[in-house]
C-alpha cells in the first residue's frame with residue numbers, strides 16, 4: 001500500500017546561497033517493502049508541477065507487473081523543497097515571523113533539494129539507492145544527487161534532463177515569471193497572489209512542453225468557419241485554469257528559479273569534471289522532439305558519464321513525451337534493468 005509520511009529535519013539547514021532554513025519538512029510516499037539487505041530501493045524525483053504520488057503522473061511505470069513493482073521494490077518519492085505538495089516551500093510558516101514566507105522564501109538550488117532528499121535517505125536507513133530515476137527537473141536533481149553522493153546511487157536514470165540549464169530554457173522561465181509579475185495581485189502576501197499571471201505562465205510554458213505537430217493533431221479546427229475562440233486558444237486557457245486549481249505562483253516562481261541555477265559544474269571545476277564523478281550505471285533518455293531540453297543535452301551528459309547508455313523516446317509530444325510515452329519508457333527501463341543493453345551504444349561527438 002502506498003503510504004504518505006512527513007520527514008521533519010529539525011536542525012538549521014544551510015543552503016547553497018549561504019542563507020538557511022531553520023529546518024524543513026519533506027512529504028514523501030513509500031510503496032512496497034524494504035527487503036532484508038535494503039537493496040530494492042527505487043527513488044523517484046518528480047517533475048516541475050508533480051508530487052510525491054508517482055501513481056498519479058507516471059502510473060504506467062509503477063504497480064503490479066509493471067517496471068517498478070511494489071511486490072519487489074521499495075518505491076520512494078519525496079515532494080521537492082519549494083513545491084506545494086506537503087514539503088517546506090513559500091507557503092510554509094516562517095518560524096521567525098509566524099507568517100508564511102511568500103516572497104521571502106530563499107531561492108533554492110537543485111543541490112539544496114538533493115541534500116534534503118539525502119537527509120531523508122539517511123533517516124530511512126537506506127545505504128544505497130538501487131535505482132534513482134527522475135524526469136525534467138527531477139532528472140536534473142537525480143543527476144545532481146549521483147554526482148554529490150556517487151557511492152549512494154547504484155543505478156541512475158535521467159529522463160528529458162540535462163547537466164546545465166540552457167540560456168534558452170532560462171529565457172523561457174523568465175518569460176513565465178514576467179507573466180506572474182504582471183499580475184497586480186503578485187505583490188500581495190496571500191496564498192493566491194499571482195495566480196492569474198501563473199495561468200499565462202503555464203500557457204507560455206506549454207509552448208515549450210509540446211510541439212507544432214502535437215497542436216496540429218489535438219487542436220486542429222474541424223470547419224473553416226470564423227470563430228470567436230479557436231480550439232488551441234481555449235486549450236491554452238483551460239490548461240492555465242487547471243494548473244491554478246492545484247498549484248501556486250510562489251512555488252512556480254521558486255521552482256523555475258531552481259531550474260535556472262541548475263549547473264552540476266558549479267564548485268566542481270566544470271560540468272565535464274562533475275559528470276565524470278558519477279559512479280552509477282546510468283541510463284540517459286531523451287525525447288526526439290523536445291524543444292526545452294533537446295537531445296543534444298542528453299547526448300552531452302551521456303558522453304561524460306563513464307558507464308552510461310543513451311536511448312531516445314520517439315514522440316510528437318515534445319518535452320512532455322517523458323510523461324506521456326510510458327510504453328517506450330518502460331521498454332527502455334526494462335532493458336536497462338535487465339542489463340541486456342550494450343554499454344555506450346553511441347558516443348556523441350557534438351553538443
Ligand SMILES: CC(=O)SCCNC(=O)CCNC(=O)[C@H](O)C(C)(C)COP(=O)(O)OP(=O)(O)OC[C@H]1O[C@@H](n2cnc3c(N)ncnc32)[C@H](O)[C@@H]1OP(=O)(O)O
Pocket residue numbers: 047048049050051056057219230231232234235236238242246320323324
Ligand atoms: C491527479 C493529478 O493532478 S496528477 C497531475 C499532477 N501533475 C504532474 O504530476 C505534472 C506532470 N503532468 C502533466 O504535466 C500533465 O498531466 C501531462 C503532461 C502528463 C498531461 O497533460 P494533460 O493536461 O492531462 O493532457 P492534455 O494536454 O492532453 O490535456 C487534456 C485536458 O485538456 C482539455 N482540453 C483538450 N483540448 C481542449 C480545448 N481545445 N479546450 C479546452 N480544453 C481542452 C481536455 O478536456 C483535458 O481536460 P482534463 O485534464 O480536465 O481531463
Ligand SMILES: N[C@@H](CCO)C(=O)O
Pocket residue numbers: 047048049050135136137209320323
Ligand atoms: N508537464 C511537466 C512539465 C515540466 O517537466 C510538469 O508540469 O511538471
